[in-house]
Amino acid sequence: MKIGFIGAGKVGTAMGVYLKEKNYNILGYYSRTYESAQNAAALTNSNASIKLESLVKNSDLLFITTNDDEISNICNRLLDEGLINEEKIVVHMSGADSSKILEKLKKKGCYIYSLHPLQSFADIKSAVKDLQHTVFSLEGDKEKIKVIEDILKTTGNKYFIIQTEQKALYHVAACVVSNYLVSLLDYGLSIFETIGIDKDKGYKALYPLIQGSIENIKNLGTSKALTGPIARGDVNTIEKHIEALKNINPQWLDMYKTLGFATIEVAQKEKLKNLEKIDKLKKIMKGCNYE
Numbered sequence: 001m002k003i004g005f006i007g008a009g010k011v012g013t014a015m016g017v018y019l020k021e022k023n024y025n026i027l028g029y030y031s032r033t034y035e036s037a038q039n040a041a042a043l044t045n046s047n048a049s050i051k052l053e054s055l056v057k058n059s060d061l062l063f064i065t066t067n068d069d070e071i072s073n074i075c076n077r078l079l080d081e082g083l084i085n086e087e088k089i090v091v092h093m094s095g096a097d098s099s100k101i102l103e104k105l106k107k108k109g110c111y112i113y114s115l116h117p118l119q120s121f122a123d124i125k126s127a128v129k130d131l132q133h134t135v136f137s138l139e140g141d142k143e144k145i146k147v148i149e150d151i152l153k154t155t156g157n158k159y160f161i162i163q164t165e166q167k168a169l170y171h172v173a174a175c176v177v178s179n180y181l182v183s184l185l186d187y188g189l190s191i192f193e194t195i196g197i198d199k200d201k202g203y204k205a206l207y208p209l210i211q212g213s214i215e216n217i218k219n220l221g222t223s224k225a226l227t228g229p230i231a232r233g234d235v236n237t238i239e240k241h242i243e244a245l246k247n248i249n250p251q252w253l254d255m256y257k258t259l260g261f262a263t264i265e266v267a268q269k270e271k272l273k274n275l276e277k278i279d280k281l282k283k284i285m286k287g288c289n290y291e
């Protein structure tokens with residue numbers, strides 16, 4: 001099976017290197033710039049195509065690894081320029097879109113998939129290393145899905161299959177966990193800054209706490225991992241927090257209350273069963289967007 005890549009950026013190049021290491025036959029790359037295609041081809045001992053046509057014609061499996069906005073353009077180009085006329089497996093790797101974005105290719109006999117690595121890749125070298133421990137989600141046509149599953153089994157990557165219509169919600173979850181975690185840390189570090197602890201120092205000081213929480217979640221699950229004043233039902237402590245935040249930044253107070261409400265709900269599952277305390281805590285968080 002010959003594998004071609006359209007889009008020689010971080011993910012396309014790293015995926016090619018990764019698959020090559022596992023003895024897959026990488027045919028080559030086409031990219032917006034020939035330079036990127038050449039770089040990826042050199043790393044995978046494959047060919048850089050100046051023309052899209054030759055890469056598409058000779059590939060059995062095509063990865064579209066352009067930036068998300070370009071995927072449908074590539075799809076249109078493949079059709080408008082008559083580049084696809086026979087059965088191919090076409091896969092994109094975006095988390096945001098489902099395989100539906102490739103739907104038009106089905107009329108040419110293609111099988112379409114989205115294969116998403118649950119990982120954040122900053123550069124090619126680290127991406128190749130990270131890929132080994134990455135879990136993938138996969139969705140698309142039933143007929144040839146085994147081909148992609150076999151690749152993941154060969155590379156030793158864990159994966160799960162989702163329904164095409166679930167892709168948007170799947171991506172919401174991934175973004176909340178990855179991106180909102182960053183915003184959450186920025187929120188805490190900004191509060192530190194108001195008392196003279198800069199973000200760098202603050203991050204280093206908080207890192208063991210963050211790491212401990214992640215470890216606890218890993219070992220116990222979210223409900224049992226929760227610690228702190230809400231889990232203990234320390235109503236007075238929460239009142240002091242609200243008082244301290246009131247004078248600093250109203251937006252931070254809103255955020256505190258919204259996350260506080262969400263935290264009460266987590267606490268109720270395992271740690272906090274005292275209904276009177278739950279009621280008092282919910283009243284304190286009143287007016288938040290989460291209610």
Ligand SMILES: NC(=O)c1ccc[n+]([C@@H]2O[C@H](COP(=O)([O-])OP(=O)(O)OC[C@H]3O[C@@H](n4cnc5c(N)ncnc54)[C@H](OP(=O)(O)O)[C@@H]3O)[C@@H](O)[C@H]2O)c1
Pocket residue numbers: 006007008009010011012030031032033034036037065066067068070073074093094095096116117118119120121122
């Ligand atoms: N990076 C991540 O953390 C990550 C994680 C999971 C999934 N993904 C997904 O992986 C895909 C690729 O992301 P990336 O991070 O690798 O992006 P990237 O590094 O920006 O690479 C995108 C590549 O697409 C090429 N390209 C753009 N328009 C093109 C066109 N019309 N024809 C051919 N090539 C074109 C660019 O080529 P030139 O270099 O030649 O200009 C660029 O190298 C996206 O769907 C993204 O959502 C990324």
